[in-house]
Structure formats: structure tokens, C-alpha cells
Amino acid sequence: QSALAQPASVxxxxxxxxxxxxxxxxxxxxxxxxxxWYQQHPGKAPKVMIYDVSNRPSGVSNRFSGxxxxxxxxxxxxxxxxxxxxxxYCSSYTSSSTYVFGTGTKVTVL
Amino acid sequence: QxxxxxxxxxxxxxxQTLTLTxxxxxxxxxxxxxxxxxxxxxxxxxxxxxxxxxWNGDKRYSPSLKSSLTITKDTSKNQVVLTMTNVDPVDTAxxxxxxxxxxxxNWAGWFDPWGQGTLVTVSS
Numbered sequence: 088q089s090a091l092a093q094p095a096s097v098x099x100x101x102x103x104x105x106x107x108x109x110x111x112x113x114x115x116x117x118x119x120x121x122x123x124w125y126q127q128h129p130g131k132a133p134k135v136m137i138y139d140v141s142n143r144p145s146g147v148s149n150r151f152s153g154x155x156x157x158x159x160x161x162x163x164x165x166x167x168x169x170x171x172x173x174x175x176y177c178s179s180y181t182s183s184s185t186y187v188f189g190t191g192t193k194v195t196v197l
Numbered sequence: 198q199x200x201x202x203x204x205x206x207x208x209x210x211x212x213q214t215l216t217l218t219x220x221x222x223x224x225x226x227x228x229x230x231x232x233x234x235x236x237x238x239x240x241x242x243x244x245x246x247x248x249x250x251x252w253n254g255d256k257r258y259s260p261s262l263k264s265s266l267t268i269t270k271d272t273s274k275n276q277v278v279l280t281m282t283n284v285d286p287v288d289t290a291x292x293x294x295x296x297x298x299x300x301x302x303n304w305a306g307w308f309d310p311w312g313q314g315t316l317v318t319v320s321s
């Protein structure tokens with residue numbers, strides 16, 4: 088299984104909105120609503136921000152939202168804040184009953 | 198509160214077998230629907246999913262590493278063990294274990310929370 092494709096980096100100014108894409112295939116993203124997104128600050132373990140495409144765990148800011156269309160899932164961060172600067176990874180369940188992660192996106196707050 | 202912690206050697210020689218233990222609390226791996234997975238991250242690189250074991254003993258492995266991985270559970274000790282045979286320097290990474298959650302009775306889900314990770318270096 089190939090890693091899901093994400094842009095290497097995305098940047099935005101405080102208060103702006105940014106969107107991170109996650110492109111898979113018919114074996115994963117396109118056929119399953121089991122896409123999750125993780126935030127990872129340097130030296131820290133990943134933390135789930137979105138699960139099952141668009142659900143937000145309790146405690147996660149409503150500035151984070153997720154969606155999916157066909158082979159591509161997206162994570163949108165609105166009202167960008169300095170604390171959002173981190174690496175973000177998508178993940179999907181696959182037709183092999185396994186999971187696959189994305190290539191990762193570094194978010195920079197300008 | 199669910200917590201997980203990884204333990205194992207910090208340095209392993211090439212061709213040796215790596216054994217990592219995930220010790221958890223706050224849930225039981227005998228409860229229906231529960232799973233524990235392993236994910237690794239080479240320095241400066243992306244996350245890579247490795248393996249997952251479910252409450253019923255079902256196991257899933259990354260297709261690219263399936264021949265070298267074994268995942269087992271000890272429900273009485275609240276532990277999950279991952280072994281990787283014939284390690285190579287490219288296996289140098291931080292290894293994480295994580296609790297697999299799911300929504301209702303869905304057959305798939307997400308990983309939350311994660312352990313702090315343990316850095317394993319493969320070098321002679």
C-alpha cells in the first residue's frame with residue numbers, strides 16, 4: 088500500500104484559513120469513511136484532531152474541520168493560530184483491513 | 198484515563214530481532230471492539246503504520262513488513278508485544294503504540310491516545 092499523498096508544507100497568517108489535502112485511491116480514502124487526522128508537535132506523540140472524516144473529538148477546537156470528496160480528504164484549520172504550527176498526518180483504513188498514513192504536511196504560521 | 202507506554206532496547210544490531218512492549222492502562226484488550234496498534238516514525242520522516250491486534254486475537258500487518266513482524270497480546274498483563282526480525286539501519290525510528298478507537302460498532306476507527314514513543318537505533 089502506498090502512503091497517502093499530502094503537500095509537504097502549507098502556510099498562512101494568523102487568522103487565516105488553510106486546507107491540507109490527503110489523496111489516496113479506491114483502496115482506501117475513496118471507499119471508506121475512516122479517515123483521521125493527527126497533529127504532531129516537535130518531539131511529541133501525534134494527537135487525533137479529526138476521525139471518521141469529519142468528526143471532532145471532545146477537547147479539539149472547532150477551528151478544525153474535515154471533509155472528503157472521492158479520493159481526496161481535507162483538513163481545514165480556520166482562524167489560524169501560532170499553536171497550530173505543527174506537522175499534520177492523515178490516515179485511512181484500507182481494503183486490506185490495514186491502515187495507511189499520509190506523507191505529512193508541515194504547517195507554518197507566518 | 199487511557200495511557201500507553203512503550204519499552205524496549207534503544208540500540209539493536211543489524212540482523213537481530215527487535216522486541217518492543219506496549220504496557221497500557223485504562224482499558225482491557227478483552228473488551229469487544231478494542232485494538233492496539235504500532236506505528237513508527239524514522240527521524241525527520243513520516244508516520245508508518247505497522248501492525249494492529251484486536252480484542253478477539255485478530256491481527257493485521259503492513260503488507261510491506263508482514264514477513265518480519267509479529268504482534269501478540271497478554272491480556273492479563275495489559276501488554277502488547279511487537280517483534281521485528283532481521284532489523285536493518287532503515288528500521289531506526291521512534292516506535293509508538295496506540296489505542297484503536299471506533300465509533301459504535303464500526304469495524305474501523307482511529308488511534309487515540311498514543312504512547313510517548315521509544316527511539317530505537319539499529320547500528321553495529
